[in-house]
């Protein structure tokens with residue numbers, strides 16, 4: 075039997091999702107992932123069924139299927155490595171055991187009072203030593219625990235244990251009144267607030283009993299503008315952070331400031347540097363009126379020039395390049411196999427971008443832009459992918475600002491957010507956040523209540539890629555490898 | 569080297585004028601809320617309290633707890649008698665001073681602790697610990713290190729080891745999984761030491777105050793010496809609070 079196809083920001087009745095027998099489910103999944111280039115967006119157990127929602131880039135849609143599971147089922151990780159982290163999550167969150175999973179341990183220590191205390195992969199031998207770092211790290215950064223198995227300077231294995239930021243976002247979303255929910259979603263990962271707000275908005279508008287009237291043109295433009303500004307700001311910050319880690323202080327210092335300028339542009343839209351409360355059910359909270367566009371564009375262009383200058387001084391510096399090139403390589407096949415997403419995957423030639431592969435979010439189909447792609451999968455590739463994405467986002471912002479000039483719609487369509495949802499349904503929305511795909515899936519119950527809200531941060535897919543990037547590296551290269559991914563702890567830990 | 573020098577000329581000197589001039593705040597910035605306590609309509613006030621996502625508004629008396637407020641503006645929409653001013657100075661040394669009675673102009677009038685000024689007036693070394701939350705608070709604390717704000721000008725410095733720290737700056741509601749690590753970090757700091765709660769999460773649990781997996785802020789665990797409201801606090805709010813806290817200087821004293 076085939077999986078059910080549906081669009082981004084579309085809801086489906088749970089009864090319409092095909093329930094396959096386990097072997098069939100596994101084979102269909104394998105076929106879709108290995109032969110049809112699909113990728114896992116959501117993979118979880120709900121109401122006694124294991125659901126898989128895949129993203130099919132060729133068909134521009136999701137594909138969902140399910141299979142009944144009891145207290146345990148044979149782990150799929152051995153056949154489909156891309157679900158290894160999801161299955162660990164299922165083990166911890168849903169209390170269902172994927173039998174024969176190769177490395178079944180908690181990922182968030184939700185149910186334990188000893189975070190980080192677990193068996194780690196270790197190596198034996200006189201010359202082997204173990205380096206344990208965190209949860210509290212040396213800088214101003216979120217907590218996580220890293221275990222390196224080293225021989226001399228060389229890292230043989232890195233294991234990452236997270237969960238220190240776990241505050242129960244998903245459960246709170248279900249238990250909280252509607253007035254708190256959008257704030258919970260926006261703060262899943264505070265640096266991707268716009269992306270999360272859009273993903274959640276996509277889901278609840280799909281689940282509304284009375285369909286929401288189309289968003290106004292201006293609202294759609296401004297939402298896209300906010301998402302691209304978020305991307306530019308964070309990519310600029312990451313390039314600065316990479317420069318900082320190889321002591322290339324000019325670029326580091328300038329990018330730190332320039333990132334702030336882009337954040338201030340978001341603040342110009344809505345008052346908050348992280349875009350909080352900007353995305354509303356009826357559109358966006360504030361307009362960027364036409365008489366302010368010229369000044370806004372001016373500011374944007376000046377800041378772009380500053381950034382170009384800051385990038386140029388580093389981009390051909392032999393000292394910096396020597397540190398970046400060939401460092402922390404994760405090749406294309408591996409990235410594909412483990413299901414990596416976003417910048418990190420594109421830097422290894424995995425051609426995926428939700429902005430192009432799915433419809434429903436923003437006005438990307440009306441803009442001229444290219445998906446950034448590099449091949450080598452090392453630190454420099456991740457830096458250059460960011461640089462290319464900044465360039466494309468700049469093009470988009472320019473086009474959006476011009477478009478705003480000729481658009482005279484209001485920013486609100488006067489819709490009010492639904493209190494109740496369609497009963498027994500599932501809606502999924504994916505948004506290309508600056509790190510990669512953010513997915514939000516909501517299962518509703520009989521009474522049209524929210525029964526489950528599943529959030530999948532790009533970091534959830536990518537933390538394992540960072541662990542792999544360190545294999546065979548010198549431990550002193552950990553900081554630049556880490557910065558080149560710059561993954562979210564709170565987005566993973568939920 | 570010439571390239572770097574040329575870039576330096578191109579990029580110019582960009583550290584902002586703060587504290588000699590007021591910081592440039594965006595048009596829609598939400599600072600200290602303003603309302604006329606004596607003219608508040610009880611029913612309208614209740615409607616504002618009802619929409620507040622974080623229970624920051626006391627339904628009985630006209631007061632807003634800035635320690636819980638995430639500055640979302642929902643209350644002002646429900647009750648236009650509430651207005652958000654551009655007053656960014658909101659840091660307080662006493663929890664009760666975060667209860668805002670709506671009056672403006674506002675001058676932070678807390679007395680500095682002479683002891684803090686004597687000990688830390690010239691330099692305050694901070695160890696930051698994230699204990700849950702969404703990471704935006706630490707990102708905007710980090711911004712004070714960039715050359716736009718350059719907090720080093722005031723003797724403020726981030727240190728890696730708690731042994732080198734004078735203060736711990738906590739962000740996040742303190743998740744169960746971070747409680748021990750935070751406690752250990754705090755214990756490793758030599759006396760005398762200070763605790764700074766940065767953001768609604770760290771002050772009161774903020775958005776996460778009903779979480780079963782986290783405390784309601786730092787105060788559940790240790791005494792707090794400085795509270796900085798916001799979600800996240802604007803860099804200007806945080807820097808002003810820190811420098812005032814050190815007893816260094818009353819910044820930006822508009823009447």
Ligand code: SF4
Pocket residue numbers: 619620621622623624625632636637638639640641642643644
């Ligand atoms: S702005 Fe503050 S007080 Fe007003 S509704 Fe939002 S959280 Fe509550």
Ligand code: SF4
Pocket residue numbers: 261264700701702703704705706739740766767768769770774775798799800801
């Ligand atoms: S106070 Fe707000 S910005 Fe700060 S960590 Fe908490 S949720 Fe994030």
